[in-house]
Amino acid sequence: MDLVKETQSTCPYCGVGCGVIIQSTGNQITGVKGDPQHPANFGRLCSKGSTLHLTATAEVTLQTRLLQPLQRLQRLQRGAAPEPVTWDSALHTATTKFAQVIRDHGPDAVGFYVSGQLLTEDYYVFNKLAKGLIGTNNIDTNSRLCMSSAVAGYKKTLGADSPPASYEDLGLASTLFIAGSNAAYAHPILFRRIEDAKAANPALKIVVVDVRRTDTAEAADLFLQIQPGTDVMLFNGMLHLMLWEGWTDAAYIAAHTEGFDSLKALVRDCTPDAVAAVCGIRKAELMEATRLFAQSSATLSLYCMGLNQSSAGTAKNTALINLHLATGQIGKPGAGPFSLTGQPNAMGGREVGGLANLLSAHRDLANPTHRAEVAALWGVPNVPEKPGKTAIEMFQATADGEIKALWIACTNPAQSLPDQATVRRALERAEFVVLQEAFATTATARYADLLLPATTWGEKEGTVTNSERRISRVRAAVAAPGPQDNGSRHDWAIAVDFAQRLESALGRTPALPTLFPYPTPESVWNEHRESTRGRDLDITGMSYAQLEATPLQWPMPEGTTSGKVRLYEDGVFPTPTGRARFVAAPYTPVAEQREARYPFALTTGRLRDQWHGMSRTGTLGRLFGHVREPALHMHPQDMSRRLLAEGDLVHITSKRGSILAPVQASTEVGLSQVFLPMHWGDEFLSGQSNTGERLGGVNALTSPVFCPDSKQPELKHAAVKVLKADMP
Numbered sequence: 016m017d018l019v020k021e022t023q024s025t026c027p028y029c030g031v032g033c034g035v036i037i038q039s040t041g042n043q044i045t046g047v048k049g050d051p052q053h054p055a056n057f058g059r060l061c062s063k064g065s066t067l068h069l070t071a072t073a074e075v076t077l078q079t080r081l082l083q084p085l086q087r088l089q090r091l092q093r094g095a096a097p098e099p100v101t102w103d104s105a106l107h108t109a110t111t112k113f114a115q116v117i118r119d120h121g122p123d124a125v126g127f128y129v130s131g132q133l134l135t136e137d138y139y140v141f142n143k144l145a146k147g148l149i150g151t152n153n154i155d156t157n158s159r160l161c162m163s164s165a166v167a168g169y170k171k172t173l174g175a176d177s178p179p180a181s182y183e184d185l186g187l188a189s190t191l192f193i194a195g196s197n198a199a200y201a202h203p204i205l206f207r208r209i210e211d212a213k214a215a216n217p218a219l220k221i222v223v224v225d226v227r228r229t230d231t232a233e234a235a236d237l238f239l240q241i242q243p244g245t246d247v248m249l250f251n252g253m254l255h256l257m258l259w260e261g262w263t264d265a266a267y268i269a270a271h272t273e274g275f276d277s278l279k280a281l282v283r284d285c286t287p288d289a290v291a292a293v294c295g296i297r298k299a300e301l302m303e304a305t306r307l308f309a310q311s312s313a314t315l316s317l318y319c320m321g322l323n324q325s326s327a328g329t330a331k332n333t334a335l336i337n338l339h340l341a342t343g344q345i346g347k348p349g350a351g352p353f354s355l356t357g358q359p360n361a362m363g364g365r366e367v368g369g370l371a372n373l374l375s376a377h378r379d380l381a382n383p384t385h386r387a388e389v390a391a392l393w394g395v396p397n398v399p400e401k402p403g404k405t406a407i408e409m410f411q412a413t414a415d416g417e418i419k420a421l422w423i424a425c426t427n428p429a430q431s432l433p434d435q436a437t438v439r440r441a442l443e444r445a446e447f448v449v450l451q452e453a454f455a456t457t458a459t460a461r462y463a464d465l466l467l468p469a470t471t472w473g474e475k476e477g478t479v480t481n482s483e484r485r486i487s488r489v490r491a492a493v494a495a496p497g498p499q500d501n502g503s504r505h506d507w508a509i510a511v512d513f514a515q516r517l518e519s520a521l522g523r524t525p526a527l528p529t530l531f532p533y534p535t536p537e538s539v540w541n542e543h544r545e546s547t548r549g550r551d552l553d554i555t556g557m558s559y560a561q562l563e564a565t566p567l568q569w570p571m572p573e574g575t576t577s578g579k580v581r582l583y584e585d586g587v588f589p590t591p592t593g594r595a596r597f598v599a600a601p602y603t604p605v606a607e608q609r610e611a612r613y614p615f616a617l618t619t620g621r622l623r624d625q626w627h628g629m630s631r632t633g634t635l636g637r638l639f640g641h642v643r644e645p646a647l648h649m650h651p652q653d654m655s656r657r658l659l660a661e662g663d664l665v666h667i668t669s670k671r672g673s674i675l676a677p678v679q680a681s682t683e684v685g686l687s688q689v690f691l692p693m694h695w696g697d698e699f700l701s702g703q704s705n706t707g708e709r710l711g712g713v714n715a716l717t718s719p720v721f722c723p724d725s726k727q728p729e730l731k732h733a734a735v736k737v738l739k740a741d742m743p
């Protein structure tokens with residue numbers, strides 16, 4: 016009888032980054048349990064993590080996975096079933112096509128759209144492939160949709176994209192200020208740590224700011240149910256009150272910050288009356304939230320998509336960080352602004368610079384010194400200066416015919432990007448689409464000319480970084496599935512194989528050694544590690560061997576033996592002056608305001624037991640026990656005014672498209688607001704664009720408008736109308 020093998024790894028779902036122990040027998044995953052040694056979860060797992068093994072059974076693998084390379088031989092056959100091909104043939108086709116597009120139209124005619132679910136090593140190779148070999152900065156990621164506003168917010172204020180706090184600060188805080196985060200659903204194990212902190216310290220105050228009364232809000236001592244998109248007004252109003260009451264920390268402001276006078280002038284008009292009117296809250300609530308924030312011995316802010324997915328995402332982040340700087344609530348135990356990452360490795364993608372505006376190790380593409388440093392590290396003449404296309408821009412440029420060949424890895428833009436009509440036009444118009452994926456079931460698979468099967472959780476090796484800057488190993492428990500000589504391959508290895516072929520096809524001098532000399536993921540990681548030397552995220556003191564023993568936080572420079580739990584304890588920030596910067600950002604309303612024809616504010620979000628487009632969680636019946644099907648949440652008073660009954664089918668229509676869904680009474684949402692979960696695609700929420708193309712899912716409705724600083728789209732808000740399905 017085969018013995019049960021146990022392999023330490025990391026959960027592939029959210030940014031909490033829980034450690035798991037995978038149990039396997041032979042080449043089959045048979046069980047999963049929480050890793051009691053992992054500092055993120057100490058053995059606990061949520062409903063998604065604890066059922067991971069059931070998503071990897073032989074039956075599910077057979078039904079859902081892409082198991083060998085497939086190709087549609089002609090572009091117009093995209094809707095048809097693709098034919099199996101060998102890896103050699105598939106990569107030859109991809110290389111020939113990309114090389115031809117690059118030769119005929121230049122390097123910016125190709126684009127790479129990758130994912131926060133890739134491992135750091137995968138991300139690193141793709142970034143080098145695009146920026147170092149091809150010479151285009153057209154590489155962006157679905158992490159653009161989840162945390163680019165947090166990146167921009169940290170860099171503008173603190174000088175670097177380095178979250179300053181850690182999970183252990185949850186137990187040291189006196190006030191938890193949770194804004195735009197339903198951690199109870201999106202980060203369940205973190206939320207359990209919040210519940211533990213409250214149980215251990217009943218004096219801990221929890222303040223929640225959200226447009227919906229979520230399960231997280233239910234746990235709050237004070238809940239501020241603000242109007243959509245008004246966070247900046249709230250935070251600026253809180254600073255106004257802090258100044259009025261003398262609750263700012265003048266000594267901290269004088270010693271460690273700059274730019275406070277401009278901010279003071281900006282918030283002068285953010286009076287309690289003005290805030291109450293704009294945000295839709297009572298003045299007493301504003302006063303109490305301000306007092307709890309400013310007068311607490313340690314205030315920790317937790318924030319997520321409610322702040323980030325906004326046309327004012329960066330302003331929301333900076334306005335909240337302003338409060339921490341103004342009260343000195345940073346750089347001490349239990350305090351600081353702490354953004355939560357949605358995906359398991361959104362942080363790793365930021366570290367390797369896998370976004371259109373970034374370079375390795377938190378360097379900036381716009382900085383000529385940084386470009387030269389990365390070019391030297393990679394051994395290439397230069398890194399191009401021209402900014403790359405970010406997620407929304409990339410698909411718009413493809414729809415416009417500017418980008419002709421797209422490589423999509425580990426993500427499903429035909430469901431997850433806003434304004435699906437444009438995205439699908441782009442996928443139709445592209446001359447060549449490669450999809451590198453583990454799952455054959457995504458909507459994007461229908462648009463791919465070439466489908467490359469990738470390994471996934473339980474099968475691949477590498478690292479991920481969670482929300483608290485902690486790097487954990489991801490390990491393989493079983494072999495890659497599919498035919499032995501033509502089955503799925505690791506993402507980094509696919510990218511390396513393609514890159515080496517492209518080096519030849521583009522005529523890179525044969526005498527030169529390859530830019531991609533990587534036999535293992537560890538060799539990729541070692542190069543990434545070297546790129547961090549002297550940077551804010553320096554990990555030159557870490558090794559794969561150390562990570563085998565325990566996950567570690569950065570920074571951990573050479574010569575040190577452990578990472579840093581907390582940043583900026585000395586009050587020195589990585590800015591030219593060493594001072595943190597206040598940012599005076601005025602309140603701006605949501606981009607698409609409600610109006611007579613579109614009188615509801617639609618917001619979107621996660622459910623507790625589902626993940627993204629449900630490629631994995633959708634395979635398990637038990638994960639539908641919490642919520643069986645998608646429904647539009649609407650306040651009972653709005654339903655009765657519109658003569659709607661529970662379960663009635665309604666058309667939900669924005670300026671971009673319309674979908675059909677049942678309506679459900681909910682007092683979680685305010686009046687004139689509705690909520691739809693993000694997980695279901697066009698097979699369940701069918702609809703059409705405003706020009707009649709068939710599409711569906713919540714992103715048929717959402718807006719592509721993005722924050723001017725972070726380029727993160729406003730997925731949390733769209734103006735819609737709701738009509739009973741049998742009405743004209």
Ligand code: SF4
Nearest residue numbers: 026028029033061064
């Ligand atoms: Fe996985 Fe997140 Fe659940 Fe932890 S909290 S088990 S990382 S989904």
